[in-house]
Amino acid sequence: MPPVAEQSTPRELASLIGPVDGLPGPRYAGLARRIRDLVTAGSLPAGHRLPAERELAAELDVSRVTVASAYRVLRDEGFATTRHGSGTVTELPAAGSRWLPPSNRPGVLDLAHAAPEAAPALVDAYAQAMAVLPSRLGEHGYATGGLPELRTAIAERFAARGLPTDPDQVVVTAGVGDATAVVLETLLQPGDRVLVEHPTYPGILGQVGAAGGRCTPVAVDAADPDALIRAADLAARQSSPRLAFVMPDFSNPTGARLSAAGRRRLAATLWQHGVLAVVDEVSAELHLDEGPLPPFAGSLPDAATVTVGGLSKAVWGGLRIGWIRTDAALAAQLGETLGRRQLSVGLLDQLAATILLGRLDEVLEQRRAQLRERRGVLLAELARLLPEWEAPVPAGGLSVWCRLPPGGSSAALAAGAAQHGLVLAEGRAFGTGHAFDDHLRLPFTRPADELRRAVALLAQVQAGLRTGTAGDGYPQPRTVV
Numbered sequence: 001m002p003p004v005a006e007q008s009t010p011r012e013l014a015s016l017i018g019p020v021d022g023l024p025g026p027r028y029a030g031l032a033r034r035i036r037d038l039v040t041a042g043s044l045p046a047g048h049r050l051p052a053e054r055e056l057a058a059e060l061d062v063s064r065v066t067v068a069s070a071y072r073v074l075r076d077e078g079f080a081t082t083r084h085g086s087g088t089v090t091e092l093p094a095a096g097s098r099w100l101p102p103s104n105r106p107g108v109l110d111l112a113h114a115a116p117e118a119a120p121a122l123v124d125a126y127a128q129a130m131a132v133l134p135s136r137l138g139e140h141g142y143a144t145g146g147l148p149e150l151r152t153a154i155a156e157r158f159a160a161r162g163l164p165t166d167p168d169q170v171v172v173t174a175g176v177g178d179a180t181a182v183v184l185e186t187l188l189q190p191g192d193r194v195l196v197e198h199p200t201y202p203g204i205l206g207q208v209g210a211a212g213g214r215c216t217p218v219a220v221d222a223a224d225p226d227a228l229i230r231a232a233d234l235a236a237r238q239s240s241p242r243l244a245f246v247m248p249d250f251s252n253p254t255g256a257r258l259s260a261a262g263r264r265r266l267a268a269t270l271w272q273h274g275v276l277a278v279v280d281e282v283s284a285e286l287h288l289d290e291g292p293l294p295p296f297a298g299s300l301p302d303a304a305t306v307t308v309g310g311l312s313k314a315v316w317g318g319l320r321i322g323w324i325r326t327d328a329a330l331a332a333q334l335g336e337t338l339g340r341r342q343l344s345v346g347l348l349d350q351l352a353a354t355i356l357l358g359r360l361d362e363v364l365e366q367r368r369a370q371l372r373e374r375r376g377v378l379l380a381e382l383a384r385l386l387p388e389w390e391a392p393v394p395a396g397g398l399s400v401w402c403r404l405p406p407g408g409s410s411a412a413l414a415a416g417a418a419q420h421g422l423v424l425a426e427g428r429a430f431g432t433g434h435a436f437d438d439h440l441r442l443p444f445t446r447p448a449d450e451l452r453r454a455v456a457l458l459a460q461v462q463a464g465l466r467t468g469t470a471g472d473g474y475p476q477p478r479t480v481v
């Protein structure tokens with residue numbers, strides 16, 4: 001059980017809550033909703049002790065029953081718990097588990113996964129790797145931490161992006177998610193807090209929970225990416241996190257990108273608070289409009305950040321190759337964790353990845369051209385068929401984070417769409433608690449004709465929901481990438 005980090009005075013909480021008269025619905029329900037929103041937005045961190053009912057009631061000028069009922073709703077929804085000796089303490093509910101319908105069935109459109117098909121260079125890279133393989137078969141075949149030539153190729157890629165790196169600062173992993181899991185397993189103690197962008201990549205929410213940590217969400221806004229810095233500063237003061245998981249380039253799902261100055265400031269803020277930044281670069285080289293920005297890790301000593309990256313989006317999710325970059329001592333420690341878990345990543349995959357890294361500029365150029373075209377199709381179809389949706393143009397990455405019109409629910413849309421064979425990741429998958437049901441992430445990773453069909457289906461489902469003819473209750477995807 002995480003420690004109780006902070007306690008606000010009744011006056012402090014009342015000023016965060018604001019006027020209760022304007023809250024919609026029964027007063028206790030409006031109050032519960034307001035506190036819940038403060039928790040999901042990160043203004044009231046999980047593990048925060050709420051004031052005693054009587055004191056908050058006096059401050060808000062409502063009855064004690066109103067506050068007691070609001071606290072009960074929060075407990076019922078998983079946003080608060082009662083702890084002996086600590087009163088009522090805020091919590092974030094665990095993400096619900098959802099069944100994954102088979103999305104590779106013929107005719108099923110899968111937009112739950114922001115993952116493009118394999119780059120054409122992949123088959124050739126494996127053919128070349130197969131040609132090299134016989135010369136390696138006399139060896140034992142284990143490459144804990146990564147094949148030296150692959151670590152060199154990864155280090156050279158970092159250096160070419162402006163971040164001088166020695167191969168011994170690199171650990172090869174089985175994908176980016178695996179890299180993050182290794183970092184969490186090595187560095188997180190049960191109960192530790194992790195700052196996460198909000199909305200964020202769903203995988204990190206599950207991974208932090210599995211490692212016994214607690215997420216502290218900090219709001220990310222694609223229209224004002226630098227607001228993240230102010231929010232992170234506040235959250236770091238309030239909840240003393242151990243790690244922060246950040247996606248400076250084309251955050252999943254918003255597509256937000258931190259400016260060059262913004263990433264320097266965020267890095268410095270986290271460093272000042274003693275928070276280690278875990279920088280997810282899965283989309284770092286998927287800039288579609290403007291060129292690359294300096295890597296997040298560049299402005300601080302190497303030990304201040306752990307960068308995780310890989311080939312799953314540039315090349316293919318089926319090629320399970322990722323990496324970790326930090327200072328050499330921490331890299332060695334992380335390599336030990338990896339070695340304990342799985343000894344080594346597959347040798348043939350590592351050989352193919354080494355070849356692909358040698359051709360990465362060409363592979364990325366093709367991928368960016370493909371994503372630009374698909375992004376254009378998706379946005380044009382949304383503007384044509386769902387003009388009341390807000391669909392901000394992301395400058396890179398793999399998806400559009402759509403805001404639904406007032407009253408829209410992405411859970412209802414996803415349920416209705418699944419009945420037509422369109423699999424979606426509903427907005428709530430990207431947040432803690434019940435946040436983001438009014439958003440839907442749409443990846444532009446499928447071919448243009450599939451994107452056109454998907455938007456047409458969404459328009460049909462939305463129309464059905466408005467007239468009350470769409471069904472619901474269809475199971476939702478369990479994994480989202």
Ligand SMILES: Cc1ncc(COP(=O)(O)O)c(C=O)c1O
Pocket residue numbers: 114174175176177178201203247252280282310311312317321322480481
């Ligand atoms: C931000 C982010 N990190 C990590 C991953 C997982 O990457 P991998 O398939 O390399 O494990 C994804 C997959 O979509 C992602 O979006």
